[in-house]
Amino acid sequence: MSGITPNEIKKEFLKSKMGIAGITILIILISISIITTITVPVETFQEWNNPGSWITYPKTAIPIWVNLFLIEKIPEHQIITEPKIETTSNDEINLSSYQFNVNFNYDDFPNDFIYSYSSEYANSPLFQMSVIRPDGIKLELVSTSLPHSNLKTIHEDRIFSTDAMIKKELTLQSEIFEFKINELSSEGIIFSKTEVNQPLKGNYIFLIDLYGINDESQIVESNLIIGGKAFGIMGTDELRRDLAIGLLWGTPLALFIGLVVSIASVVMGLTYGVYAGFKGKKTDETMMRFNDVIYALPALPFLIILSVTISNSIFVMVGFLMIFGWVGIAKVSRSMSLQIKTRGYVEAATMMGQKDSKIILKHILPQLLPYAFASVAISVPAAITTEAGLSFLGLGDPSFPTWGQILHDANVFGAAARGLWWWIVPPGIMIAITGLAFVFIGNALDSIINPKLKR
Amino acid sequence: MKKYVATRAATMFGVLLITLLITILIVGSNMDTILKQGIVFQVRSEIIENPAIAESFSSVKEFEAFIDKQTDERIKNLGLDEPWYSPQRIGFTMYKIILLDFGQATFLTSDLGSSNVRDIIFEKLPRTILLFTSATIIISIIGIFVGALSASKIGSVVDRITSSFAIISSSFPVWWIGMLMIFLFAFTYQIFPARATPDIPSSSPEYLGVLLYHMTLPLITIVMIGFGSWAYLVRNFMVGIMQEDFIIAKKTMGIKQNRITYIHALKNAAPPIITILALSLSGSLGGAIITEAVFDWPGMGRLYFEAITVMDLPVIIGSTYILTVFFLVSIFIADLLYGYFDPRIRTGANP
Numbered sequence: 004m005s006g007i008t009p010n011e012i013k014k015e016f017l018k019s020k021m022g023i024a025g026i027t028i029l030i031i032l033i034s035i036s037i038i039t040t041i042t043v044p045v046e047t048f049q050e051w052n053n054p055g056s057w058i059t060y061p062k063t064a065i066p067i068w069v070n071l072f073l074i075e076k077i078p079e080h081q082i083i084t085e086p087k088i089e090t091t092s093n094d095e096i097n098l099s100s101y102q103f104n105v106n107f108n109y110d111d112f113p114n115d116f117i118y119s120y121s122s123e124y125a126n127s128p129l130f131q132m133s134v135i136r137p138d139g140i141k142l143e144l145v146s147t148s149l150p151h152s153n154l155k156t157i158h159e160d161r162i163f164s165t166d167a168m169i170k171k172e173l174t175l176q177s178e179i180f181e182f183k184i185n186e187l188s189s190e191g192i193i194f195s196k197t198e199v200n201q202p203l204k205g206n207y208i209f210l211i212d213l214y215g216i217n218d219e220s221q222i223v224e225s226n227l228i229i230g231g232k233a234f235g236i237m238g239t240d241e242l243r244r245d246l247a248i249g250l251l252w253g254t255p256l257a258l259f260i261g262l263v264v265s266i267a268s269v270v271m272g273l274t275y276g277v278y279a280g281f282k283g284k285k286t287d288e289t290m291m292r293f294n295d296v297i298y299a300l301p302a303l304p305f306l307i308i309l310s311v312t313i314s315n316s317i318f319v320m321v322g323f324l325m326i327f328g329w330v331g332i333a334k335v336s337r338s339m340s341l342q343i344k345t346r347g348y349v350e351a352a353t354m355m356g357q358k359d360s361k362i363i364l365k366h367i368l369p370q371l372l373p374y375a376f377a378s379v380a381i382s383v384p385a386a387i388t389t390e391a392g393l394s395f396l397g398l399g400d401p402s403f404p405t406w407g408q409i410l411h412d413a414n415v416f417g418a419a420a421r422g423l424w425w426w427i428v429p430p431g432i433m434i435a436i437t438g439l440a441f442v443f444i445g446n447a448l449d450s451i452i453n454p455k456l457k458r
Numbered sequence: 459m460k461k462y463v464a465t466r467a468a469t470m471f472g473v474l475l476i477t478l479l480i481t482i483l484i485v486g487s488n489m490d491t492i493l494k495q496g497i498v499f500q501v502r503s504e505i506i507e508n509p510a511i512a513e514s515f516s517s518v519k520e521f522e523a524f525i526d527k528q529t530d531e532r533i534k535n536l537g538l539d540e541p542w543y544s545p546q547r548i549g550f551t552m553y554k555i556i557l558l559d560f561g562q563a564t565f566l567t568s569d570l571g572s573s574n575v576r577d578i579i580f581e582k583l584p585r586t587i588l589l590f591t592s593a594t595i596i597i598s599i600i601g602i603f604v605g606a607l608s609a610s611k612i613g614s615v616v617d618r619i620t621s622s623f624a625i626i627s628s629s630f631p632v633w634w635i636g637m638l639m640i641f642l643f644a645f646t647y648q649i650f651p652a653r654a655t656p657d658i659p660s661s662s663p664e665y666l667g668v669l670l671y672h673m674t675l676p677l678i679t680i681v682m683i684g685f686g687s688w689a690y691l692v693r694n695f696m697v698g699i700m701q702e703d704f705i706i707a708k709k710t711m712g713i714k715q716n717r718i719t720y721i722h723a724l725k726n727a728a729p730p731i732i733t734i735l736a737l738s739l740s741g742s743l744g745g746a747i748i749t750e751a752v753f754d755w756p757g758m759g760r761l762y763f764e765a766i767t768v769m770d771l772p773v774i775i776g777s778t779y780i781l782t783v784f785f786l787v788s789i790f791i792a793d794l795l796y797g798y799f800d801p802r803i804r805t806g807a808n809p
Binding site (some may be wrong): 073180292294296298299300301303304305307308309311312313384388391392396397410413414418419420422424427428430431434435436438439442443446 | 625638774
């Protein structure tokens with residue numbers, strides 16, 4: 004207000020440690036947003052709420068880096084997509100075999116394993132699945148023939164570790180193990196030492212053989228999932244979603260909500276307040292009464308009612324947040340413009356017969372710009388936390404993976420009670436860090452504009 | 459002064475009416491459908507309960523026609539045949555609500571089983587006031603003390619810690635800290651119960667004690683997140699006052715620093731502090747919705763949340779009204795206090 008030039012503000016700002024810290028965090032967040040939008044496939048965003056598209060991921064898996072701090076390593080979730088293929092032909096019989104290498108160096112059994120494939124064949128080829136363990140023992144798992152078809156057909160199927168035929172095959176080979184295997188799950192048998200029921204570390208080879216007679220039969224596409232209890236940098240949630248992806252997509256969304264709401268509210272509040280202050284008299288009185296009404300509305304209950312009855316789309320929500328955002332700024336900018344109005348050059352401009360709009364734009368608004376920037380920065384965190392709060396209550400836009408939405412899901416599935424800290428802690432920290440960046444910037448700007456406030 | 463009070467009171471009442479009107483306008487159309495469905499349901503269940511009527515019909519058509527006739531009659535009797543936005547109906551609804559007659563809840567009941575919205579609200583309200591008023595009082599006591607302490611030693615370690623704690627804590631959502639606290643102190647270390655709703659009936663004599671025990675975790679959380687920004691606020695007021703001439707004069711007179719800080723400076727910082735206290739008391743009621751949902755505290759906030767989830771409109775309208783009344787009353791008190799302490803406002807001069 005005391006006529007600081009933009010250059011001085013910039014200079015002062017670069018001197019303040021807080022301002023630099025805020026800007027640094029903000030730049031990091033913006034880079035995360037840009038990198039996310041470019042590198043992470045958009046499908047993950049659109050399919051966030053479609054459980055079908057996350058089926059290959061594990062349920063509530065802990066982040067993998069936890070293993071660095073543990074002596075007993077938690078099995079990681081492994082998705083192996085490219086098997087080693089060998090084909091041999093012997094007169095009538097074609098054998099195609101597919102090898103999956105599984106490196107298993109953990110101190111606990113995997114959750115399960117799933118082999119899904121689609122094969123192309125005619126007639127009825129023989130399908131065999133076996134595993135060669137690190138100790139050289141070969142266990143037969145499945146031996147079956149694929150459904151008969153006269154014409155060339157494509158058959159898709161999944162083999163789960165819980166399938167009864169695997170258990171049956173394993174029971175037939177029970178003499179390998181020195182303990183009773185009847186009660187154990189098949190992954191608990193396959194990955195077990197022969198003497199005691201403890202995980203056997205080393206390299207496993209899962210072998211799939213397809214015997215076709217006369218005709219060529221092959222597996223077109225296949226993958227093997229060894230279901231672990233650890234996955235990704237941030238783990239997964241109850242619906243098997245990769246939390247890292249949710250957190251990444253949350254960044255641009257939070258910045259979008261925060262910035263749009265605060266910039267729009269500041270622009271609205273500034274225009275409203277300055278106009279009321281400049282016009283004065285009856286106009287001022289009426290406009291301020293209206294302002295009082297909005298100010299006195301309890302914001303959160305109204306936001307809740309609006310989102311329930313009208314729409315919970317994220318864009319509509321941004322609009323609702325603006326309704327309650329501009330009021331305080333209008334009050335302050337009104338009293339500021341009341342002061343500026345009395346200055347000599349404004350009075351001179353009025354006397355020269357300049358238009359109101361020109362005086363406001365040329366003489367009053369530029370004086371308020373530093374305050375406006377500080378207000379934008381200060382009101383961003385409130386917008387982000389309010390949106391997160393609404394999402395947390397389950398009133399947000401379910402089609403967008405915002406941080407509040409992730410925390411809502413965490414609360415619904417009782418993450419706190421089940422000790423799933425990786426589901427609760429990171430989204431909150433992201434909300435806080437984003438808020439902090441803007442609070443830092445706002446405070447730094449504020450102390451430059453009102454040096455009296457500090458010291 | 460009288461004129462000032464009168465205009466403020468009139469404005470507040472106007473705001474209250476407008477809030478009520480907006481609420482009714484937003485939920486009105488839904489309310490109409492729900493009320494009409496309720497009547498159809500009522501008619502049908504009466505017929506099912508009374509086999510004599512049910513047997514007197516010869517065909518399904520006749521049966522349907524009877525129901526339609528009955529429903530129409532009742533809708534007319536209740537005045538529901540006019541559109542919900544007709545002035546009479548809105549006026550009548552508003553009149554009833556101002557007299558605290560909120561009608562019957564559609565789904566929710568009070569702990570004692572009453573489905574009268576007023577009973578439900580007046581059962582929950584004291585608990586919210588208990589939790590949030592005690593939290594606000596603790597916050598302001600700690601805040602004023604810490605704020606004054608750091609204002610007396612600007613730039614000291616205490617000051618720096620207070621300021622940074624204030625800034626950092628203000629960017630954490632309270633409800634998220636609540637989730638962490640539940641995670642830490644209810645499940646990892648089982649000190650406090652996770653759900654803040656006591657599991658014994660509210661009529662039993664130990665109820666209050668159990669309620670207070672269940673209140674500890676939410677209380678700690680709210681205080682932890684809240685006192686930092688309070689201390690920062692008090693500090694900033696105090697810093698301004700400490701630079702005033704009369705403080706410097708007192709210093710040169712040789713009065714002890716502590717005495718100056720806690721008696722002379724704090725006394726002069728009191729008006730804005732009290733004003734903000736009044737405002738934050740009401741502000742905390744609005745913020746209660748999410749906090750109570752996290753801790754499952756059986757107060758107004760959770761009631762509101764439950765009402766929203768099942769779309770129990772009479773409860774929504776009633777709670778919004780009560781929340782608004784509280785909010786407005788505290789704004790009003792804050793205004794009056796401010797006007798009382800700052801003569802410039804009272805006389806109508808622009809600040």
